[in-house]
Amino acid sequence: MMTPRASVKCLLPTLMAASLASPTAYGKSEILEGQSGTVSEVGDVVQIALPAAGLIGALWIGDTEGAWQVTKGVAATAAITHTLKFGVERLRPDGTESNSFPSGHTSAAFSGAAFIHHRYGNAYGIPAYAAAAFVGGSRIWANRHYMDDVLAGGSIAVMTSLYFTDPYAQTDLVIAPSLGEDHIGLALSYTPGLAGNKGPRSEREKSHDWGQQDKPLNNSYTLMIGGFDTDTNYIRDKQETGFDLNGFSKESEPNTYASALVNWGMGKQQYLSFRFTPLEARDTSVLNQDIGFNGKRYAAGSEVIAAYRSWNLSADYMFNLMPKSDWIVNVGAGISLIDQWIRLDDLEGGNLGEFNDFFIVPAAAAELGYRFTPAVKASLGYRITGLSDFDSSAFWGNVTYQINERWAASLFYGQLEQTSDTDEYYNDARFNFAGFAVTYSF
Numbered sequence: 001m002m003t004p005r006a007s008v009k010c011l012l013p014t015l016m017a018a019s020l021a022s023p024t025a026y027g028k029s030e031i032l033e034g035q036s037g038t039v040s041e042v043g044d045v046v047q048i049a050l051p052a053a054g055l056i057g058a059l060w061i062g063d064t065e066g067a068w069q070v071t072k073g074v075a076a077t078a079a080i081t082h083t084l085k086f087g088v089e090r091l092r093p094d095g096t097e098s099n100s101f102p103s104g105h106t107s108a109a110f111s112g113a114a115f116i117h118h119r120y121g122n123a124y125g126i127p128a129y130a131a132a133a134f135v136g137g138s139r140i141w142a143n144r145h146y147m148d149d150v151l152a153g154g155s156i157a158v159m160t161s162l163y164f165t166d167p168y169a170q171t172d173l174v175i176a177p178s179l180g181e182d183h184i185g186l187a188l189s190y191t192p193g194l195a196g197n198k199g200p201r202s203e204r205e206k207s208h209d210w211g212q213q214d215k216p217l218n219n220s221y222t223l224m225i226g227g228f229d230t231d232t233n234y235i236r237d238k239q240e241t242g243f244d245l246n247g248f249s250k251e252s253e254p255n256t257y258a259s260a261l262v263n264w265g266m267g268k269q270q271y272l273s274f275r276f277t278p279l280e281a282r283d284t285s286v287l288n289q290d291i292g293f294n295g296k297r298y299a300a301g302s303e304v305i306a307a308y309r310s311w312n313l314s315a316d317y318m319f320n321l322m323p324k325s326d327w328i329v330n331v332g333a334g335i336s337l338i339d340q341w342i343r344l345d346d347l348e349g350g351n352l353g354e355f356n357d358f359f360i361v362p363a364a365a366a367e368l369g370y371r372f373t374p375a376v377k378a379s380l381g382y383r384i385t386g387l388s389d390f391d392s393s394a395f396w397g398n399v400t401y402q403i404n405e406r407w408a409a410s411l412f413y414g415q416l417e418q419t420s421d422t423d424e425y426y427n428d429a430r431f432n433f434a435g436f437a438v439t440y441s442f
Helices: 038-060 064-088 104-120 122-141 147-164 201-206
Strands: 173-179 184-190 220-237 255-265 270-286 291-293 296-298 303-320 327-346 353-371 376-386 390-402 407-421 425-441
Touching: 038 064, 038 104, 038 122, 064 104, 064 147, 104 122, 104 147, 122 147, 147 220, 147 255, 147 270, 147 425, 220 291, 220 407, 255 425, 296 327, 303 353, 327 376, 327 390, 327 425, 353 390
Parallel strands: none
Antiparallel strands: 173 184, 220 255, 220 425, 255 270, 270 303, 291 296, 303 327, 327 353, 353 376, 376 390, 390 407, 407 425
16 A cells, blocks of 8 residues: 555655755765776776777778768767756766766767677677676766666667668778788779668668668667656655655756667567666655664754665567557566665765665566557557565556657656565655657667
């Protein structure tokens, strides 16, 4: 049962301006402590080295078209990343600056890795992606970014590269260095028709380049970015009086939302759906009443910081009931893996209490929608999970515009409710989320 908010308002009625960004605010609490060292320093270098390697490597082999493509991709990625950074103004997890979302280090690293992969293939791309993933991990390790910052930064870079980058040798003119015992120069080779159709990108995607047949685009990757707000986040240690994190101040807002969705086609009527959604928030308050949390006591009048994290990875097997109709009717079942972490500490530190749990729960999902035109569709979705110690339900709606065969854009809104009821604590949370999404089909 949802605990009435009135039952917890009496615990936290006084909200004072306990700003995380002030020098006194991020004192010594472990929640706000940053980390530095080799991991962070290597990440700082690699985020520059990857796009530089893509550019220098392209120039070294005479791939001037590739050099131009990586330049456009990196520049566009940087523009998108920093526009969002200074437009959203999300406070970093260490409380130092309001430019956390998305991660600039991660987007820079993945812009180089994605170009290397899309231009030159898996042999070079997989190691590059591993290095870029290290950069993203280093930013979380250093407490400079949340997981959704990293997810958004990496996805923006990859999708931007997909737009600007073509595989190597898709050009009639090939320029390569020519080295010999008594000469240094460039070798030029022009083969009409080598690159296939030279029309706009949409035409090239429909052509039969290299003698290959067109393949159906049954798979897709979707990046959803936006924001979320908390309706309620009630927490109760089983031995103590409960409290609502939504009653804490909102110094860390806006809370951002990022989710990655992969749909993998298995025929005309079946597909696998994988989604990763990390939700995180950190807030402060001045208590007017003593509370307890995992054996720790927090006195009335003390400044307290709370950190809440819920990472959800889901996998569903979906079945399309009406593949030849304009109606969209999909049903399926799957599983969710949830990593939940709730921490509380005095702002000056030294009094950290935390609960950390991992849940594996079965799920059922359904989607109902209608395709109004070949380019416009709308749908509603519902997904429910449940076991004795964790259950959740998510409801969402979206409107999608199909830009071309590969690209689509959407607006979405939804609500997530989840309840944890373990032997140690009880948590009842409800979040609203909204934003826009970009989908790439392949």
